[in-house]
Amino acid sequence: MFKKLPGDETRNLVTTTPDTAVVFRPAVVKTPAILTLLVFAYRFLVALVRTVWRHPVAVAIPVSLGVVWLLYDWPLAVSLLGLVVLALLGWAFTDRASFARLVGWRLLAWWRLVSVYRRHWQGVMDVSGLARRVHGRDYLPRIVRLQCDGWADRITVRMLKGQAVKDWSDRSDNLAHGFGVTSCRVTLVKGGLLLLTFPRSDPLAAPIPALPIPDEPTVGPVEIGKQENGQPLRLKVHGTHVLIAGATGAGKGSFLWNTIRGLLPAMRAGLVEVWALDPKLMELSYGRELFQGRYAADPADCADLLDEAVTMMHKRAARFAGLQRSHVPTIEDPFVLVLVDEVAFLTAYQPDKQLRHRISAALATLATQGRSVGVGVMAALQDPRKEVMSIRNLFPDKIALRLDESEQVDMVLGDGARDRGALADHISPVPELGAGVAYMRLETSPDPIRVRAAYVSDTDIRQMVTLFTKRGEAA
The missing domain is CATH 3.30.980.40 (Threonyl-tRNA Synthetase; Chain A, domain 2)
Structure with a gap:
């Protein structure tokens, strides 16, 4: 039994037990050398078979040269090696694509x-x-x-x-x-x-000049730029809706004008109509002649134009009912693309509450019912918050240009998009490096892809107006 010591006497106790650490020694099992050799031999054989199976040509060439060396000495082997190298070089110069793909x-x-x-x-x-x-x-x-x-x-x-x-x-x-x-x-x-x-x-490091105007009219995916892997970027506009979000100067106009540029032949043929809402009076006003009277800048006029689009959509749906389930563009029933630049000014920052509700209701109606009857919506905004754009989930295809905060990436592209590599908040603010660079998430794939839209200058827009308006035809 231990006796209790009065006061602070316990701290004066000194132990005589050595402070020795307890060491645990695991049991050591000695593996016979023959088992170790058998394991290494098995692994070697498996690796050899796998290599021969996966790379038969690469294995056959050195093996053949080695056999020739053993049977006919080294001069013939070196000569054959030279012939192989010359053949590969000739192949590389004559058909670079197939050589790169196969070798x-x-x-x-x-x-x-x-x-x-x-x-x-x-x-x-x-x-x-x-x-x-x-x-x-x-x-x-x-x-x-x-x-x-x-x-x-x-x-x-x-x-x-x-x-x-x-x-x-x-x-x-x-x-x-x-x-x-x-x-x-x-x-x-x-x-x-x-x-x-x-x-x-990075194929997207340098700005991309404006792409050539297509020769044939089409409403299919239009080429508007380049993907990160170097392949052309084609944006689907017929049969979907597109939401574009980005900070000031990020290049939202590049996606709008490249879409118009790709649809110009179809617009001239009467297969496409573009209805433009431009509350800032800056972006789309350069080409207002292209829209043939379907252009609005004043918020009240924007609301009227959207109501007109809803009425047209309902009439078209009534005619299509029971006859067809998908839209095929014709001159009588062209594909109608509603472009809205800075949609937040109309849906969130508009001081007239009644006008704001009209515009929001019309956009929601077009976004929910317009796809099957040939009406698409492409909207651009700076602030992607839910209270600013409450119907953002009605847009199947989404594009995120440079954003100010990391949380905004998932607001635009959906939950988990930033974890899958959509670093829109890391895009450079320098125009030469980051203008038009974006991450795109399509309806058909949850994985975002990095893209860059071509730059359409004011000169290019004026050229488009000259070529594809009545004024340009008359001249």
């Missing part, structure tokens, strides 16, 4: 895999927290496949059991800087498999 990008993928990703994979996984150590054993996500093209490296990765896509999307910056690139996109392929996209170059 060039595969060699680049192999080199990037060996020199970059496998070399730094374990370190990046450990530092970013995507690798795990359980009961003394290390678990590492596995690279399944690497593909390269002229724009980016695409790595298919098998996640660890129990990991989620969000675990990877939250660490996209770690992955990007760990492998020496500026960004990383995380996309779910299927259960357990992710696609990591690492861009090596």
Whole structure:
């Protein structure tokens, strides 16, 4: 039994027990050397078979040269190697596209895999927290496949059991800087498999001049710029509605004018009508002759024009009822695109409450009922908050240019868009670098894509007016 000591005497006690740490020594099991050799031999054979199966041509060439060297000595082998190199060079110069697709990008993928990703994979996984150590054993996500093209490296990765896509999307910056690139996109392929996209170059770094006006009339997807992978950007306007959001100077007008530019031949043929609402009296006023009287700037006139569009839509729906379910543009029933620049001025900042309700109700009606009868809405605004644009969810296709806050990205493109790589708040405010650059989320895909619209100058707009108005035809 311990006796109680009075007062503070307990702190004067001195122990004579050595302060020795307790050391636990795990049992060591010695593996026979023959088992270790068998395991390594099995792994080698599996890797060899996998390599031959995946890269038969790349394996066949060095093996053939080695056999020739053994049978006929080195001069013939070197000569054959020279012929192979010359044949590949000739192929590269005569048909660069097929050479890059079948040989060039595969060699680049192999080199990037060996020199970059496998070399730094374990370190990046450990530092970013995507690798795990359980009961003394290390678990590492596995690279399944690497593909390269002229724009980016695409790595298919098998996640660890129990990991989620969000675990990877939250660490996209770690992955990007760990492998020496500026960004990383995380996309779910299927259960357990992710696609990591690492861009090596930026085709959108320089402004894009105005695209040529199409030769043939079309209301199908119109080409308005370029995607991040270098492919043309084609925007669907017939059979959908488009919402464009961006800060001042972000380039919203580029998307509006490129759409008009792509539809000009169809407008001239009578297959398309563009009705323009321009409350700022700045953006669309340059080409008001193109709209053939369907142009409004005063809020009251804008409300009247929208009411007229709703009336036309209802009449067209009554004629189509029971006869057709989708719209085919004709001269009698053209596709009508309602363009609204700075829609927030009409729906949120308009001081006349009655006028504000009229405009909001008309836009909601067009957005909910107009697609099937050939009426589309393209609206642009700066502030994407719900209280400013209460019907933003009625727009299937959304475009986010440069935004001021990270929270606004999900307001425009939907929940989780920023986690999937839509960094609209990081777009450069410098016009030469960021004007017209945006992230687009289409109805058919939840994954945002980075794009840039071509720049349509005032001179280009005046040329459009000259070419496609009655004044221009008369001249």
